[in-house]
Amino acid sequence: MPDTALLWLLLVIPIAIQIPLLLFMMSRMEIDEAPDYTGSEIWGGEDEDGAAYRRRLSESGPAAAREAAAEDGTVRCGNCGTENDPAYQYCSSCARRL
Numbered sequence: 001m002p003d004t005a006l007l008w009l010l011l012v013i014p015i016a017i018q019i020p021l022l023l024f025m026m027s028r029m030e031i032d033e034a035p036d037y038t039g040s041e042i043w044g045g046e047d048e049d050g051a052a053y054r055r056r057l058s059e060s061g062p063a064a065a066r067e068a069a070a071e072d073g074t075v076r077c078g079n080c081g082t083e084n085d086p087a088y089q090y091c092s093s094c095a096r097r098l
Contacts, residue, residue, distance in 0.1 A: 074083040075098050082093040090097055 077091040
C-alpha cells in the first residue's frame with residue numbers, strides 16, 4: 001500500500017497547482033481578446049451629451065418599429081428579414097426578439 005504522503009505528492013499537488021495557473025491564463029486570454037473601445041463608438045459620436053445617439057435611437061428604435069407596423073400591418077425581423085405579425089415579440093423564423 002503506497003504511503004499517503006507520496007500519493008499527495010504525485011496526484012493532488014500537481015492538480016492543485018495547475019488549476020490556479022489555468023484560471024489565470026484563461027482570464028488573461030479574455031482580456032487580450034476584448035475589443036478596445038474609446039467610448040465614442042458606444043455613445044454615438046463626439047457629442048458629450050449623447051444627442052446623436054438618442055436621435056438615431058428614436059429614428060430606429062422600438063417606437064419607430066411600432067409605427068411602421070401600424071402602417072404596414074407586419075413587423076420585419078432585423079436579423080433575418082422575415083415579416084411577422086405585430087402581436088409577436090419574437091421572430092417566427094429565427095426566434096430573435098423583434
